[in-house]
Amino acid sequence: MTDLTLVIGNKNLSSWSLRPWLLMKVLEVPFREKLIRLDQPGSREELLKHSPSGLVPYLSWGEGGIGDSLAIAETVADFYPEKGIWPEDLKARACARFAVAEMHAGFGQLRGTWPMDMIREHKGLSCPPGVAKDLRRIAAIWDEALSRSGGPFLFGGFTAADAFYAPVVSRIRTYGPVKAMAPYQEYMDAVWSLPAMEEWREGAREEERLGWYE
Missing domain, CATH: 3.40.30.10 (Glutaredoxin)
Structure with missing residues (x-):
């Protein structure tokens, strides 16, 4: 090991x-x-x-x-x-790697305009054109993957693809709701409700209790 x-x-x-x-x-x-x-x-x-x-x-x-x-x-x-970091099926694995590569290298408007904030939800900020464009592309990626796999995660079981898009789920909860992402609420709920995500959020709340963001 x-x-x-x-x-x-x-x-x-x-x-x-x-x-x-x-x-x-x-x-x-x-x-x-x-x-x-x-x-x-x-x-x-x-x-x-x-x-x-x-x-x-x-x-x-x-x-x-x-x-x-x-x-x-x-x-x-x-x-x-x-x-099972990647899907077992060869075609699904290639699609998952493509989805992760897009997340890893792109969506700069979303990252820059809506920084991750795990503590606060439903800020209701505006969704400027650059962010909306990024979210439309993410919605298309999610739609293709979920249509093929049937969920609950992008490629059926949890994989690297879901881990890489988890910050997007967090951002939508923080700054949303966003109409373009509404069809994927069930998927976002599946990611958000993971015990590991709750553990991470509790760590973020502890940082706030310690006064890290005063």
Whole structure:
């Protein structure tokens, strides 16, 4: 068994950290968590002790380690091929990888305009054109995947694709509702109600109780 440690940032803010953390939690990949509070004096120095790039997330094991949420997902799949990180069916697996690659590399308007905030819900902010465009594309990805799989997750069972789109579910709850995403409420509820998502939210609430956002 590989001894894994996942270095992450604030649970209320770090969508990049949420993805591999949720993936490994839901699929019961054993790991230790190392949380580093971001945007503080000394944060950069502390990060560099654990991550050569000074960025989170970062996965380490023994004498090895790797950054980047997608690279981490692929590495975990290599370590634990039996865990179902990707769909078993070849075509579904290719589609899942394409969906994850789009999320990983795109949707900049959504990321920049609606930063992840796990604590607050239903802010009811406007949905500017750039965000609406990103959400329409995400809706199309979800529609194609769910139409083929029948749910409850994008490719039937929980996979890396769901972990990578979990921050989108969070953003819609924070800033929505959004009409374009209404047909996918059942899917969003399935992601939001995962025990691991509640555990992550409780971590975010604890950060607020500690005064991290005052």
